Amino acid sequence: METAILFDQKIDIAKEWRTEALEGSSRSAIIQTLEKKYRIHSRKRSFSCQCCSQQVILVLREESPHFRHEGKRCPSADNYEKYIRRVNKQESIQIHRVGRAILRTYLEGQVKTHGVLLEDGYMYRSVLHIVPDYILVFPSGEKWAIDYVTGSREDESYNNYIQKRTAAYKAAGFTPYYFIDASWIAKVPNRSMISLYLAESQMKVHSSIDEDWSEFVNEFMETFGESFVFREMFGVNHFNHNDKSSSVVQKYKVFSLAYVDPTEGKTWIQRFTPSNNKFGYSIYCAAIPLEKAVSLSKEGDEFQWWADDESEAMRECLNRLSIKYQHNAKQNSELFQSQNHIDSQLMIAATSTKHTYEVKSALGSVVDPSSLIDIITNDMPVELAQEIIENLRVNKFRLSKQSIEEIRHKARLVMGPIRNPNPISPGLRQAMIELALL
Numbered sequence: 001m002e003t004a005i006l007f008d009q010k011i012d013i014a015k016e017w018r019t020e021a022l023e024g025s026s027r028s029a030i031i032q033t034l035e036k037k038y039r040i041h042s043r044k045r046s047f048s049c050q051c052c053s054q055q056v057i058l059v060l061r062e063e064s065p066h067f068r069h070e071g072k073r074c075p076s077a078d079n080y081e082k083y084i085r086r087v088n089k090q091e092s093i094q095i096h097r098v099g100r101a102i103l104r105t106y107l108e109g110q111v112k113t114h115g116v117l118l119e120d121g122y123m124y125r126s127v128l129h130i131v132p133d134y135i136l137v138f139p140s141g142e143k144w145a146i147d148y149v150t151g152s153r154e155d156e157s158y159n160n161y162i163q164k165r166t167a168a169y170k171a172a173g174f175t176p177y178y179f180i181d182a183s184w185i186a187k188v189p190n191r192s193m194i195s196l197y198l199a200e201s202q203m204k205v206h207s208s209i210d211e212d213w214s215e216f217v218n219e220f221m222e223t224f225g226e227s228f229v230f231r232e233m234f235g236v237n238h239f240n241h242n243d244k245s246s247s248v249v250q251k252y253k254v255f256s257l258a259y260v261d262p263t264e265g266k267t268w269i270q271r272f273t274p275s276n277n278k279f280g281y282s283i284y285c286a287a288i289p290l291e292k293a294v295s296l297s298k299e300g301d302e303f304q305w306w307a308d309d310e311s312e313a314m315r316e317c318l319n320r321l322s323i324k325y326q327h328n329a330k331q332n333s334e335l336f337q338s339q340n341h342i343d344s345q346l347m348i349a350a351t352s353t354k355h356t357y358e359v360k361s362a363l364g365s366v367v368d369p370s371s372l373i374d375i376i377t378n379d380m381p382v383e384l385a386q387e388i389i390e391n392l393r394v395n396k397f398r399l400s401k402q403s404i405e406e407i408r409h410k411a412r413l414v415m416g417p418i419r420n421p422n423p424i425s426p427g428l429r430q431a432m433i434e435l436a437l438l
């Protein structure tokens, strides 16, 4: 392994090698320096293994400076050999070595505030089938396997390997997290889509923010219709899956992948909903500092794989889509709109004051939003609808998920079916869209 104990010090020989190399020392100069510093202690059998406390010998080789067991091997020694063999075979060695070291510095700094320990994967006290770069050990006993992935990805065996690896980690009781080298990012030109290796499909996660985006995307699909969303959001025109059963919108699930550039300290969280194993529809790509990407959430149950302004991004996406939708709807029903506009103008004055009171009392008794649902109708004044939206935005956290769903449903009913919308004013339609996506 790369570390050993010298009385009370932990000596990381690979790290010392790297430090010397970064300062510009030649290979022979590095060996000379480290020989002078440590060889005598190695001869005196003063280095011991962190895992089994046996004496270990210093081996200075460029590819892998390390400490070797002389007598009986221990789990860490076995894990170390397996680990080095895996990295040499599967990863781009230079990139992986540098990136892994940087990742360690960032990770260690961030997770320790949660009382989480970072260990080299091979220092695990029992023999592992596949050895990760790092293992995070939580105070609760929970363990995460952390890998920096740089590998020979075009290779089909690499895909199988990632699959095996994920399964092996889970079998060992680890939650796997993959930090993928940024060179893997592949945006499809003229589309909001990404190309994926099979290996990437196997490394995707579904975080709490992905769950929020999933809900959002499904609301888009139900409110605007799938073909509209595919055209306006992803630039895909030929969306045409089972149009006969179009009343049943399929459920979309959003996933994310974390791409890192360790030397630049950057991360991109790419959110997408899979088209198939080879392509994903790009939902959002959050550029965040690496420091944040290796930080744990407040609850300590996931990495902070999100940007701070993502809820704003969701709103912007909604605004963009609803403006487009408005524009389309306008072309379809010019006549109805002008008529309806006059009607609603007349009604505002008559009903606004009375309804304001009802809205407030409906929101006051949060348990029963049914009176609110009764107010939302095809002939309600736009002003009142806007007032309801304002009120709901402030009070949304007080409503149950079911109540919100009922309100959204009512808004969709007022708008009517996507292919044959109800003749309501543009202002009210805009308001209903906002309600439907609340």
Ligand SMILES: [Zn+2]
Residues within 6 Å of the ligand: 049, 050, 051, 052, 053, 054, 069, 073, 074, 075, 076, 077
């Ligand atoms: Zn040992």
